[in-house]
Amino acid sequence: MTIYNFSAGPAVLPKEVLKKAQAEFLDYANTGMSVMELSHRSKAFDDIIKGAEETLRDLMQIPDNYKVLFLQGGASTQFSMLPLNMAKGKKAYYVVAGSWGKKAYTEALKLSKTIPFEPICLASSEADAFDHIPLFEADSIDPNAAYVHLTTNNTIEGTSIYDLPDTNGVPIVADMSSNILAVDYQVSDFAMIYAGAQKNIGPAGLTIVIVREDFLNDKPALSSMLDYRIQADNDSLYNTPPTFSIYMAKLVFEHVQSLGGVAKMAELNRHKSGLLYDFIDQSAFYSNPVKNEGDRSVANIPFVTPSAALDQQFYQEADAAGFKNLKGHRSVGGMRASLYNAFPLEGVEALIAFMKAFEDKHRLG
Numbered sequence: 001m002t003i004y005n006f007s008a009g010p011a012v013l014p015k016e017v018l019k020k021a022q023a024e025f026l027d028y029a030n031t032g033m034s035v036m037e038l039s040h041r042s043k044a045f046d047d048i049i050k051g052a053e054e055t056l057r058d059l060m061q062i063p064d065n066y067k068v069l070f071l072q073g074g075a076s077t078q079f080s081m082l083p084l085n086m087a088k089g090k091k092a093y094y095v096v097a098g099s100w101g102k103k104a105y106t107e108a109l110k111l112s113k114t115i116p117f118e119p120i121c122l123a124s125s126e127a128d129a130f131d132h133i134p135l136f137e138a139d140s141i142d143p144n145a146a147y148v149h150l151t152t153n154n155t156i157e158g159t160s161i162y163d164l165p166d167t168n169g170v171p172i173v174a175d176m177s178s179n180i181l182a183v184d185y186q187v188s189d190f191a192m193i194y195a196g197a198q199k200n201i202g203p204a205g206l207t208i209v210i211v212r213e214d215f216l217n218d219k220p221a222l223s224s225m226l227d228y229r230i231q232a233d234n235d236s237l238y239n240t241p242p243t244f245s246i247y248m249a250k251l252v253f254e255h256v257q258s259l260g261g262v263a264k265m266a267e268l269n270r271h272k273s274g275l276l277y278d279f280i281d282q283s284a285f286y287s288n289p290v291k292n293e294g295d296r297s298v299a300n301i302p303f304v305t306p307s308a309a310l311d312q313q314f315y316q317e318a319d320a321a322g323f324k325n326l327k328g329h330r331s332v333g334g335m336r337a338s339l340y341n342a343f344p345l346e347g348v349e350a351l352i353a354f355m356k357a358f359e360d361k362h363r364l365g
């Protein structure tokens, strides 16, 4: 049975990358050692981390005045690290368009009890179960604020921001965890981008931060590990980085490059997700909870049948047929198909055929 992994993260990785890692597993580049056994100070690992950075720079066309950091702690640690370093006693705005954006804002509120700054919810769609991207007026933003934080792709609710909002000149910081390398953004539109690796980049344990140098903190933050400046000055080697995850990320970056880069990925993702959205739209049985078509995510596609009982039957039968991890997030229910870069087109076609058959059975029965 063919297995298709629709997991929202950790997620499917390109088979070619897994095979290459397997082939190199016991003896990396004639070192006689596994990548996992290499010192992070060795020449072999230095080549890996530099190669990963160089390929990522090339893929995202990251300008020279941006630093690329390979950190740990997941995207969730960035929820605190960002205000710790960048809030600078000022206002910090949050667009709360999904569960992760709300977490980022909640962490900022918590931290504002300890360090002086003022987190402000700029716009929220929580009252509508995050079924759209909320809008706001640029002139409601204090131009002296430290940053505006947004989530480019709401992994749980299935919405995305494609065109960045006008923030009255205030730098934009984005959590890009679930659509980095999947949508073609301009890095120069952001002061900082961060992403947990486990959705579109590689194994869990690695967090990518891309930060404009002039946005970096100049005063030390509360702790060295949480200080962007220290991490940048040490080329992400202040302590032992997640070496194997960085190696895997490098292989994924090279793979994406070999396929034609981010623009090509974005095109493929629009095609893959478009097939599923078109099928859902023409069906009277399935529906997608996102209100505005323009907000639809290409990466995470939530959908429901006419009842919670049928939803449960759907993902149980789907699971038995090899369509894994289709159950929606516990906070929203229903189903969610995560179609990240490495998810194959055949898997989308097979899912649609399965959905058709399920619909036929239950519409008649």
Ligand SMILES: *Cc1c(COP(=O)(O)O)cnc(C)c1O
Binding pocket: 009, 073, 074, 075, 076, 077, 100, 151, 153, 154, 155, 175, 176, 177, 178, 196, 197
């Ligand atoms: C998965 C996810 C997170 C959480 O990432 P961790 O690496 O588990 O901390 C945060 N934000 C978004 C948008 C996500 O998709």
